[in-house]
């Protein structure tokens with residue numbers, strides 16, 4: 001499609017050379033989502049592109065290879081290993097009902113496609129640092145979580161935002177492991193959720209989000225360890241007490257609520273000093289807040305307190 005080629009020069013900085021255009025039209029983006037469900041439409045000439053937000057780039061590292069990023073995953077619903085991509089194909093992502101409730105003016109449910117129509121999509125290149133010490137750099141498509149908070153109209157009494165993944169053991173074999181506290185639950189303070197970095201993801205590499213990466217809607221909070229970036233979200237609940245998260249419930253001394261990246265606070269089982277970028281041979285030093293301290297350090301009252309870093 002020639003217009004996609006024409007988009008490339010001004011949407012792709014030269015240093016991010018990937019085999020495919022990073023930016024697709026909004027229409028083709030949604031159509032791409034439909035294509036996954038078996039009803040694809042061709043992209044059309046003249047449609048608006050999902051704009052790259054130039055503020056969020058990673059200039060000291062290359063983009064992670066798309067094939068690697070989409071096939072080396074943590075998604076315990078589909079297995080406790082990295083090769084879950086095939087199993088995750090069983091997930092049915094349309095219709096996809098999202099519930100917004102708790103301490104809000106009025107609880108409501110909304111279809112994913114309807115939600116996407118209410119927001120402005122943009123592309124951001126973010127780092128992701130897993131607590132297991134591997135990392136990647138990916139171009140997410142999505143919208144600020146702050147936008148969802150606005151749509152939800154939380155009450156003044158709301159202090160935290162709890163998020164939950166779908167619960168369907170028939171589809172997700174991992175959820176038949178009854179010793180895990182399903183559904184996967186995560187949480188942020190309202191200040192974190194409305195920080196400009198907190199991003200709700202609907203696509204990656206200019207395409208709809210693959211199921212392996214948490215289709216149709218997942219979180220990206222790049223200053224925190226990867227387990228905070230919850231996948232395949234079906235519920236946003238505003239609460240006044242700190243939610244207990246999935247990993248915290250399993251092993252609270254290993255995976256805390258805050259989980260901000262810090263090379264100087266080791267995990268009980270491994271150092272956090274270095275990380276292995278997926279697909280590269282050399283390890284690199286990990287940065288505090290994964291390199292995003294400028295935007296988020298002020299959210300935490302005492303940076304010497306290790307509680308904020310696990």
Ligand SMILES: Nc1nc2c(c(=O)[nH]1)N[C@H]1C(S)=C(S)[C@@H](COP(=O)(O)O)O[C@H]1N2
Nearest residue numbers: 073074075076130165184226227229230231
């Ligand atoms: N629902 C759900 N979300 C999840 C996980 C999970 O197992 N289930 N794993 C987390 C972890 S540990 C990481 S590192 C990231 C991995 O995202 P990726 O597979 O897209 O790289 O997803 C996070 N979100």
Ligand SMILES: [Mo]
Nearest residue numbers: 130131226227
């Ligand atoms: Mo992770």
